[in-house]
Amino acid sequence: MTGLHWGILATGGIAHAFTSDLRTAGLDVAAVGSRSLDNARAFAEKYDIPHAHGSYEELVADPDVDIVYIATPHPGHVDNALLALEHGKHVLVEKPFTLNQAEAAAIRDAAAAKGLLAMEAMWTRYLPHMVRIREIIAAGTLGELRVVSADHTQKISTDPAHRLNDLALGGGALLDLGIYPLSFAVDVLGLPERITAVARLSDAGSDAEVATAMVHPGGTVSTTVSSSRGAGANTAQIVGTEARIEIDRVWYTPTSFRVTLPSNEVAEEYTSEVEGRGMQYQALAAERLVAAGVGSNDILPIDETVAIMGVLDEVRRQIGVVYPTER
Template sequence: MTGLRWGILATGGIAHAFTSDLRTAGLDVAAVGSRSTDSARAFADQYGIPRAHGSYDDLIADPDVDIIYIATPHSHHLEPAVAALEAGKHVLIEKPVTLDADEATAIRDVAAGHGLLAMEAMWTRYLPHMVRIRELVRAGTLGDIRAVSADHTQRAPLDPAHRMNALELGGGALLDLGIYPVSFAWDVLGAPVEVRALGRLGDTGADTEVAIALTHASGAVSSLLTSSRAVGPNTAQVIGSEARIEIDRVWYTPTSFRLIAPDGTVLEEYRSEVDGRGMQYQALAAEQIVAEGRTDSDLLGFEESIAIMGTLDEVRAQVGVTYPKER
């Protein structure tokens, strides 16, 4: 533990999952902030957090907080992230990092101006099984990578006001769920050189299904699917000329995978052994980055987060999703 004191901004479901894993890892959670004093106090009591603030501003101003986890909906990441950075706090921002690439660029500029860490909380990148997959890919074990496929599909509530359906909250399957397979394709194959997307929109105008095809500089292709109305296999594959990797359900959480030769021989089988949900690995990485005097992640640099948002912007444009602030 490097001694960073964490502040949790917002008290929704993802904040609970993250804070629970921080406690599992023995990290220092110093304060929580909510728009409701009662909510902040209840959250603090549940996790043994010393200070509960009844506003985000009070949390950001807390002198005993070094780094803030931004757990609001992605439509509301920009303002608190910028405020925290301007107050001298590092920020770990829940994925997707913002609503669009322009907002992500604004955060990058403020972080750079203050010499602070701004990092997207794409926790999947930091999980042990993904670390091993990255090792296999970079060692050339799979040969020439030809294709990546992945889905993130869930059944979300149908309530039009739910964050998955409300355009004013950045609703839609793409940004909330599709960010996972898109980021995975970037991780394995790098930036796409061509983006094609088809989708279906719900009654609110938010996307409910999106199919994405990416072509990468190597010539490899990615086939990605997301849905907020139906549950698919939630598996992923990396297919190479000499071997393939099959990642089991649920591929973006701690799980198992197999390295398989073209003749079907299983060359390696990996099974995750992780305490909690596994969100602590990104927090440990953030602490290590700061301890080393760096201001960017080596697994997901902020420039890459901005570029991934650019890919999502292009997908939204092709599918026909526009958020109120863009009109």
């Protein structure tokens, strides 16, 4: 631990999950900010946070805060992150990082200009089982990589006013759910060279189901499926010429996996032992990066985050989804 003081910007469900894991890891949470002072005070009382602020501006101006976790709905990410950066705070921005690539690049460039950390809160990449999977791949255990497949499918409310269905809030399966398997495919195979996407849209015009087929460097292939209308297996696999990795449900949370040979002999089994939800690992990584002078994040570089937002832009272009702020 580096002694960084965290500020929590917004008090929704994801902010509760993250702050709970910060406390589990023994990290310092100095302040919380909400547009409602009552909400901020209730949040602060629950997690024993010293300072509660009734606006985001007050939070980022708090001298006791070093790094801000951005937990607002997607359309607010860019303005909230830029506000924190303007006040000299590092930022960990909840995924999806922004609504689109242009907004992501704006955050990246603002952070670089001030020598501050801007990092996407893609917590899955920092989980112990994912760290071990990258070690196995790097060791050549799987041989030549051929295919990655993953799904993120959940049954969520069909109410048009629900956040996941409201285009004005960046609603749809892609940004909330599809970001996980797409980022996973990029993590394993690199950025795609070709993208094909299909979708079924809701009556509100948001994407209820999205499927992608992508070709990555060297001709490797990935497939992803996301849905907000039905709960699927939520598993993933990486297939190589010498072995495959099968990640159990729910693959993007602390879970188990197997390394299986073509003969179906299991060469390795891994089971996660994680306290809490596991969101503390990304926070610990952010603290290490700040302590190292905001060096390059080898798990998820900011340039890769920006590029992944470009992949999501292309998927949306192909399926015909445009957010109101982009028109």
